[in-house]
Amino acid sequence: MGEAKLDKFGILMYHRVTPRVAGVDPPTWNVPPQQFRRQLTGLLSRGYRAWPLRQILEHCAASKPIPPRTFVVTFDDGYDNFYHYAWPVLKELGIPATVFIATAYLDSPAAFPFDDWTAAGATKVPQVAWQPLSTAHCRELLEFELVEFGSHTDSHNEFLGRPDAFRKDLKKSLERLYNVLGYREPAFAFPYGHYNEELIEAAREAGVACSLTTEPRIASAAIDPFHWGRFTATARDTGLTLAMKLNGWYSAARIAWHCLVRWEKARPTETPVHVERCRWDHCQKSSRVGLML
Numbered sequence: 001m002g003e004a005k006l007d008k009f010g011i012l013m014y015h016r017v018t019p020r021v022a023g024v025d026p027p028t029w030n031v032p033p034q035q036f037r038r039q040l041t042g043l044l045s046r047g048y049r050a051w052p053l054r055q056i057l058e059h060c061a062a063s064k065p066i067p068p069r070t071f072v073v074t075f076d077d078g079y080d081n082f083y084h085y086a087w088p089v090l091k092e093l094g095i096p097a098t099v100f101i102a103t104a105y106l107d108s109p110a111a112f113p114f115d116d117w118t119a120a121g122a123t124k125v126p127q128v129a130w131q132p133l134s135t136a137h138c139r140e141l142l143e144f145e146l147v148e149f150g151s152h153t154d155s156h157n158e159f160l161g162r163p164d165a166f167r168k169d170l171k172k173s174l175e176r177l178y179n180v181l182g183y184r185e186p187a188f189a190f191p192y193g194h195y196n197e198e199l200i201e202a203a204r205e206a207g208v209a210c211s212l213t214t215e216p217r218i219a220s221a222a223i224d225p226f227h228w229g230r231f232t233a234t235a236r237d238t239g240l241t242l243a244m245k246l247n248g249w250y251s252a253a254r255i256a257w258h259c260l261v262r263w264e265k266a267r268p269t270e271t272p273v274h275v276e277r278c279r280w281d282h283c284q285k286s287s288r289v290g291l292m293l
């Protein structure tokens with residue numbers, strides 16, 4: 001597979017950026033600050049350039065070209081460690097980012113109720129490792145054009161099969177983003193990456209600019225921005241592995257593996273002809289229902 005073509009781009013998803021804490025389990029969904037910096041400098045040194053999500057949306061809407069090796073950086077949930085550890089790196093490197101905030105927890109002194117790190121909120125663990133963003137820090141970040149905020153719902157609840165609750169919750173989140181940060185029509189990311197067409201339509205009706213999922217696949221101007229996927233950046237990733245993800249190798253390997261598994265399961269009652277029938281689109285459709293390989 002060659003390099004991702006014109007108008008295709010990748011969106012990275014981070015959560016927490018904080019140093020490891022001695023004596024406790026490693027924080028979940030975390031990329032330590034030094035590794036975070038290495039990942040981004042590794043991408044920049046390979047010719048990748050980061051664009052603000054808003055700029056990508058505008059270019060797609062206006063059918064303007066997006067250069068190869070363009071990527072977007074996003075953060076989910078709204079941890080205060082974004083302000084303390086991720087932002088200094090982004091500022092130094094001139095990399096824009098979108099932070100999707102679960103708005104109900106702005107200024108909360110407690111850990112997110114959905115934080116799956118068992119040490120979150122423990123007295124022996126620095127607050128910065130788990131505390132949600134403060135309004136003051138958000139406003140300070142907004143003074144720099146590199147940071148934009150998006151909605152991650154208000155409560156970060158599970159909304160599959162609960163479209164009315166989703167509408168209500170998202171409305172509350174959008175009102176809060178507007179009242180506190182002055183944002184209208186922000187970008188949106190589904191909590192837990194859980195979505196279906198019903199929720200996508202509800203998000204569209206609510207007036208958000210896009211709805212991002214956690215499906216690890218390349219986005220493009222040809223794909224509805226309410227279906228754009230994202231690649232998770234983990235502590236194990238380097239600039240090289242992130243470049244591979246952004247360039248489509250990860251998606252290709254995942255789909256090829258999926259085809260292989262299906263073919264293997266089909267033997268011996270079905271002939272390998274399935275492999276020929278198993279076109280990319282078909283496989284991508286299958287993976288859309290959440291099959292993780």
Ligand SMILES: [Zn+2]
Nearest residue numbers: 076077191192
């Ligand atoms: Zn989340």
